Amino acid sequence: MSAEIAVMALDCGDLPLGGGLLSLLRPALNDLEGGGILAVLSRAASVREDLPSWCRAERHEYLGVEAIPGDIDRHMIARGVFSVSKQAPPDEGKLKPSEGEQTASSVLDISPLPLTADPSTGFAPRGARVEPGGPAYPFTLNQREHVAPPEVARLYDQAVSAQWDATRDIPWEKAKTLPFPLASALAQVMTFLAENELSALYVPARFIPRIHPAYAEVAMFLATQLADEARHIDVFLKRARLCGVGLGISSVTTSRSLLSLMQTEDFTEAAFLLSVLGEGTFLDLLSFIERFAPDEATAELVRRAKNDESRHVHFGLAHVRYGLTNDPSLYGRLEAAVRRRAAALHGVGGVPAPLQDALTILAAGSTEPKAVARGHEAYRELLETMHTSRVRRLGHAGFTLEQAETISDLHTPNFM
């Protein structure tokens, strides 16, 4: 096979070298293997002078010229070793025409994610023919099993079609003016949600520059996650400000908890803590708020946020499950990460008191003692539900019941 030399002929008419000929010549040479031969047919006399010089400048071998019938010069060029060579056909098929939509999933079908990625291909899109000798980029997530679960494209497609508008898609006119204790409770809950969602915006953002662009779908999914969080922050704070009592309290418990999340340096550990445990727990919290929402605007914005969060939890679970399948030692690392975080949060107390109280009053719907008793009961059930769901979710991720119970118990009292 190595002795096989391709020969191609290229009709360049009377184009001068600097008048368009190069635009035919360079791509044709790039389609040849090193040493492959190109016949350039030309009627321009200047090309006799210019082509050998251009070959010298570009390190192709100019083999000579002969006149052939029709007043045509046939120049022969052997492709040099320094230009971008024809590579084995990329591991990539052709995208099929499709009625109505082209999904990221269908792209992934024909352009599979590589097992490992080379940092020196930089931002070259997966499948591009990369000129050798480029600088190495500081991407550290260069292995598929650490970054790109197979579900990523499907989740990205879902995320794209599920985007909504924080300005117009909420029936803001239906936000009620609430009596003081309820207004204050709702403002507190919304403040807490916004603070946590701010961390959910910043934490994944830290990992995007580390992801090798060969796994761009992961960065693209995270981009939708960031847009989701931005929207959530937006609607939660709007609802808080509609209460007319100012924003609520930001607790040190929350602050410490979120800092420990932000200081997690491993992508899989961060996905586990943020998406599986944190956002997973938030699903139950959001369901609770939706159930006791004082008006339709609040119910709608919480419902929409919950739909988005549910996607983030799916991605987190897919990410962790994929990592666990390929590397069983990950169980220990994830549990250790939860323990480290619990140790860092040791002594911060339980669920932040302003949030506990606000959730109780919200569920009570008033400060009437009997109602408050019901609210407190609902809040207690919420904590139970959160634990049960976490254990179930950890089971889905592949943890044993015992591991799941331990991890759930160690989870931050801040929920996220």
Next chain:
Amino acid sequence: MSNDETILLGAVAYDPKVLTIWEGIREHFQEQGVPMDFALFSNYERQVEELLKGHIDIAWNTPLAHVHVRQRTRGESLSLGMRDTDRDFHAKVVVRRDAGIKSLKDLAGKTLAVGSADSTQARILPLYFIAKEGVDVSQTKLLAFDTDLGKHGDTGTSEIDVLKALHEGRADAGTVGDLIWVNEQSAGHVDSGKVEVLWTTPGFDHCMFDAHPSLAPEKTEAFKRALFAMKWENPQQRRLLELEGLREWLPPRETGYQSLQEALQQQGRE
């Protein structure tokens, strides 16, 4: 002559990038275990004098400086290496399409733009080769761009001036090096409706590393070993090679300087 192990190399600072190039190459030599330092000169005449006095070990020389070193050392200087691009250099005679010049003979009575007086590719050799083709250059009106004298045409400024004069109609024909000519075309800077190539000179060789005749053989060998270890495939080294205008360093050869020696004799510039 420096007595320690460090090889002292001279280069002419014709552009700020020269500092980047030699800092990078010095670092590469260090990695290869070859201590090397460099001194920058503002012109090749000074660099040649300092080499001959033994103040530097090696000079990175233009063809004109190389030929001077060969003559002054009676051929005893040591040639160590050259760029791939230094081999088979050519010069071009480029003409305006509307000047009615179909062959070199038609240059008589026309304005011929030429580069700096000390540029091998844009002045000395094209005029020599044109004359060798039987054309009396004194019958043309020379429009000379004597910019950057002492830099031996390294900056390329005078060649760009020649092409500009042609485009603007201030000259009918002009002489430039082949690399500038094809690179300017590749970059889309040449209006092929106005300007085209007429003739290509025979080939000649360009720059050379010249060492003092008394340079210790171990230093000579160490220099060549480190130099030839530079590879295009290595991203850091590729950056330096790109700046210096080559893909690979090649061994020296003396056959490509004969035309320049003759040209200098004829032009009384020895």
